[in-house]
Amino acid sequence: MQRIPVRFGAELRRRRIEAGLSLGELASLICFSKGHLSKIERGVKAPSHDLAQLCDSALHADGQLSTLISAPEHSTPAAPMTEADVGTPWTLRMQAGGESDFMAFDPASSGGGVMPTTIVSWSLAPPLLESGETNSALPYFRNVFDEFRRLGQLFGPSVVAQLCIAATSALRGMAHQAQPAHRDLVLRLASRFAEYTGWMAQEAGSDAASLWWTEQAVQLAADGGDDELAAYALIRRAELALYTGDSVATVQLARRAAQQARSVRIRGLAAQREAQGHALVGDRDACRRALDRGAELTAGAVAPDGTDPVLGSIHLPDLTAFVAGWCMHDLGSPAEAVTLLGDGLEAIPPESRRARARYGARLALALANVGEIEQACAIAELVASHVALIDSATIRADLLRLSRALNRWPKNPTVRRTLPHLAIGLHTHRAGPGTPA
Template identity: 90%
Template sequence: MQRIPVGFGAELRRRRIEAGLSLGELATLICFSKGHLSKIERGVKSPSHDLAQLCDSALDAGGQLSSLISTPGQSPAVGPLTEADVSTPWTLRMHPGGESDFVAFDPASLVGGAMPSTIVSWSIAPPFLESGETNAALPYFREAFDEFRRLGQIFGPAVVAQLCIAATSALRGMAHHARPAHRDDVLRLASRFAEYTGWMAQEAGSDAASLWWTEQAVQLAADGGDDELAAYALVRRAELALYSGDSVATVQLARRAAQQARSARIRGLAAQREAQGHALVGDRDACRRALDRGAELTSGALPPGDEDPVLGSIHLPDLTAFVAGWCMHDLGSPAEAVTLLGDGLDAIPLRSRRARARYGARLALALANVGEIEQACAIAELVASHVALIDSATIRADLLRLSRALNRWPKNPTVRRTLPHLAIGLHTHRTGPVSPA
């Protein structure tokens, strides 16, 4: 990739004006388009050696312009990376058709409100793929989705969301060149990447971004002939309402999802969300009815791996028990919650840090509220260490409740040792305001 020579565009413009030529007149003289020449003067595009030579001749510059760029075949000197090199800011703008524009800026030009100076730009055109090639690429993207989902169990949105956004954009561009028979498959897979991006946004504490990406996922899925994701989007919105403490909206959205969904799994997830909404206001009977309905609907095996990726959590070994335990705690029955959650943490693989932290936070909270302080603190320290890595706003909400529960025993030496760990887990490393659920 060729670096844009610093100062070439400005020097070209100075010499052109000094020669009394308009941009169009110089473009005519050297047989290049006016738009191309304008981008070079503005530093958006990199000049070729041939263009520099033509400008030298047209402006009687005596080779001065050519000297500002490296000659053909000559590799620029490569020195060790400096701090400025590794801290260079860049942008990647992604277009609906699959095109992208990459621009890197000179950090020194970003101070004082001046117009940023471009170091390098790159217009990335989407490849033209035969329909068979598009279809052959899909299994690789499916494998990437599964890998990103696993990566989301280990790291936070700062790592995973960027990968999912890029994959969504690539698939959205590929859909433009796919045959109708394959286009739906491409769009449905793009919708799963977009939906997972929305989940990462929620974990990062941005409810607005989470809703936006979820709506993008719904539209992509609908364009691919799948309207079931629209029902799942209501389940996701119910979850956001749940974390904000809005029990009425949680129940209403969950019921709408159940009415709209066709698959037993989505109806089951909606029933579980409804149960959690009832638990918020202490409606035990309605909560148990919804839990029973959710357990029955989600009791079947997950769809085989060669179909569209499964919506909803796949890393908790017993989602029904987890939701039931959550509900029992919110209903004021922490002992029942401990019974339901007691053995589940050990069944979650060690590599699934996000699932272990989510499960562990709820279990530790229930243990603290039945007075099992030593065990609650042991799990709390595990959760805090995971949250610092996976950056989860939703788990931090539970961690905050756990911290308050443990503060009821301020003189307990184990609690006093654990609370600083929780404080680290609650720290978000952010400088701006966020909206953790």
């Protein structure tokens, strides 16, 4: 049974009275019903994290109310039942030296603890490359990486991760055969494939696999003479902490990334992640300082030379405004979030489904919390249709918050039409891969 945090209700009532607000006036400010707030103050109903953030902002409590309740849950819906796979099972073992072994098995021979019968096996030897061949192959792999990134905007990790893993293995094998002058370039490109695989693992909902692949990326990059990816890996770890509601780890990891990074871009991304950590606990001043620092750094960042793929998001046209809007919403200022996010959704190309869903989920959540229900629902249906295709655990967490926000208007006909669409988006999750053996 859920424990009702009575202390929150008493503190909310005390601060409301000190601010000279009636129950109805506060309810109007935060777009909740007077009856709902009355139950919160009397300890009859548990407050949501979103309500606490809105009250913090309205009463200038600087996050004190949010600290009285537990961090928001980011639960993942259970995977739906599916029919058994009747196709031929196969496996591809990829070794560090570039060798690979492919085996296909007879599905009729499996079961009962007996090893299945092998139908076909195929051993792939590592490539034998002449001088200069490795360097001439790299532009093709670089184009493949860019295509995989675009593919990741259209489809889920179950499609993209397998391709990235195979490409990482192929490049890792090529590095053993490459001339010293080209080996570093091969390893650095392999590290980018591995890092993107880690991102796909996080999107699939497997934090353990995400951390494992990110560490592989750091090692490959370091072997290729690139230590900057280690700093970016801290930003990725901070993001994982952010989605679990761990504000302390988010801020600490982001600060470590900023101290370790050499490039202005990575320091700017670290500052933005730090701002999100501060917003999570309602520290408005620290959040704004970090946002200003991030905006200054990213504005002054030198355009990448194109040698290595850019780390971080490349599909949001204005990442600074997006992060600021995210922070304002988490600080309990959804109206500021709506202003910052504005018409940015239209600037994202239609083929960038993942970016549009991420941006749209945050915009719809802010719109719902300022009472713009019709517009929030229109964007929510778009987000739900995208999530069903791209299978994103991180966006699904925002979708869950959006669904809860819209449920405050259960009799609104538009909300009643939209909620089933959100339910479909929330229940299309398929479990991601576990940590590799």
